[in-house]
Amino acid sequence: MKEESPENLIKQSAKRLFFAKGLLNAKMHEIAQDAGINRALLHYYFRNRDNLFQIVLKEAVDETFIRMFSILSEDIPFEKKIESAIHHIINCLAEYPFIESFIISELNKEQDQNLTQPLISEGKKFLKKFLKEIDNYIKANKIPHITPEDFIVNMMALCAYPYSTMPIVQNLLGLTEKEYNIFCEKRKTMITRLVLMKNK
Amino acid sequence: MKEESPENLIKQSAKRLFFAKGLLNAKMHEIAQDAGINRALLHYYFRNRDNLFQIVLKEAVDETFIRMFSILSEDIPFEKKIESAIHHIINCLAEYPFIESFIISELNKEQDQNLTQPLISEGKKFLKKFLKEIDNYIKANKIPHITPEDFIVNMMALCAYPYSTMPIVQNLLGLTEKEYNIFCEKRKTMITRLVLMKNK
Amino acid sequence: MKEESPENLIKQSAKRLFFAKGLLNAKMHEIAQDAGINRALLHYYFRNRDNLFQIVLKEAVDETFIRMFSILSEDIPFEKKIESAIHHIINCLAEYPFIESFIISELNKEQDQNLTQPLISEGKKFLKKFLKEIDNYIKANKIPHITPEDFIVNMMALCAYPYSTMPIVQNLLGLTEKEYNIFCEKRKTMITRLVLMKNK
Amino acid sequence: MKEESPENLIKQSAKRLFFAKGLLNAKMHEIAQDAGINRALLHYYFRNRDNLFQIVLKEAVDETFIRMFSILSEDIPFEKKIESAIHHIINCLAEYPFIESFIISELNKEQDQNLTQPLISEGKKFLKKFLKEIDNYIKANKIPHITPEDFIVNMMALCAYPYSTMPIVQNLLGLTEKEYNIFCEKRKTMITRLVLMKNK
């Protein structure tokens, strides 16, 4: 497999620590250790910390959010798209539960906003069209009290929250990691019904 | 006022940086600077970083989550309690949007689990009773496809998500800080209706 | 004495290593060690390496070269000024033999030219007037084959060379450090006579 | 041509960076890059940095200083020899202006004194004889106030100084690189007259 190359090993380790284990401030030496390589080799391949950030973040954002925008922009029935997007986003979050936390945490450091520039600009472009589409659905189905903005925030919230809060909620509910993943997985259909108001 | 004491100034600054501004890894010197005092004085009052963490975290957890448990344990009609809790949690998050992110981020460092010990144990005790109460409500109102666990996760998710993701979502929706706060505020009633399935 | 303050100790050590011992690339830890203090304290007082460079270099340049410009700009007889300047520059070089080497070495790294900006601009302004003064002297005394530019380069060369090359020349001439300093000191009058062409 | 061999390419690059461009602390990677070869190949041919130093330094010292000793030891009229030596040393310095700076800089690091051992021992042997020859010339021509030691230091100083200080002096005099080289070149005859006291 091509996965064995040091570049990929490093990127996998970085993603695992940043996005999967939630070590938002993982040290270079931790990443190197996780990848089973020397600290200096990390710089040999990725120059510096920021560069490694940008690369793994871009890949992860493309796979999850940009892909979600793409799914929701397809020319298929609205309800189908929503279901598909919910499945996609939950599948992604099951792999990288802390990706949103990481992005937010980086943003709050207020350094190079460039990191999320693509995500924001792509997202705005996408939203402009999509909010209208939601509005049509809301009116057509006479869904009360919910704005298009609420609709999309609700959808994301219901998907993402149990992942980003996993360390606490899993514990509170007294579930094993496996059981908790099943719990989150089952929510796919529940969330779809809830946001589309198909409560029968 | 008691607020002027250095202890309180420091705690306020720590909470502001950690929970309000989302600087999850704020440096001691930043906190001292924000409080307008000397870096060494910080250690004089709070010994070390971890100790400061514990103290401000305990206070914040008591004010938000323990208080929420308390509200939801009161002996008043279920729907009233839910509405009250939603108001409470959103009010708290409006002040400290990143408190959950902070807790999770600290937990992922896997050091002293003691930090959230009280939150977890209190929470488990509370949940044991409350999940049954939800179950009763679900059956009584014939709400389909939703488990008690879903019910509470949904409630929290719909409240918390727009706060923890504020830096992105506010930007994506093209709202000012003020407009975004109003947007979140308005969600109170929407969320109440949604989780209680009062869609009329 | 005020010399005992850590700032001054550090600056003295930096000057000693850079300008006196000729360790043009002295490490921060060497300077700290020479000053008898902690490595981190160096940054406490001088922020970073470049800042320390700038400060000690500016002080040394002001004391030696800017002062020389000042002496040679005084309104006293030409021959007196030359004699005075030669004494001044040799006295300075006796303390910091490698100051010129340091400046050149830094310049060749081609980073912040700002370091020597003041020296250059002050020097140009000074030279414009002074070259004319030399020209008058050359013509008045009918000194043959020497341009004003040669005159000043010769003067500096005769003073500076034995200092910048001390480690070799002292050894070649088989002199102790003390003897070599006396040798250089004695050159003051010889150089004065030579550049002024007073060979009687 | 033999010049194309990697060894020679590397040596040329090292000399260019060390002696011509004045990058006294040029990195191995800069030398390799300048030579258009791999960083590892540099070690293949020259083992380590110190070894490369020794080799290029020995070659340069032989070409300039040992050769100068040789010229000044020839059995021809004193004044002829001086003139010839001045021409030789200035020609050498025009190619490698910073060779003396490099030697001194290395010496000040106080590691292997072996580097300049040959230069020193050859020089001492040469000087022993030559100082007497100068002394004879001084007495024969009744040159006042100048010792044989001064004589030779003056000669070297007047030749070398404008080269080692080129980055500053060229700038101060407001000359282009070409103009400055001509300026230094013209000094040959002036220096010859000055040290031999032929001021007519």
Place this chain on the structure above:
DNA sequence: AATGAATGAGCGTTCATTCAT
């Protein structure tokens, strides 16, 4: 109570050097 000064541990990064091919 309050502060400037001081320190040790650690982090990101560079660099000469070596290894494997």
Place this chain on the structure above:
DNA sequence: AATGAATGAACGCTCATTCAT
């Protein structure tokens, strides 16, 4: 002979913490 990959040692710098006053 030649090169990409890999490593250990060191360097500049930061930061939490302590000391002295």
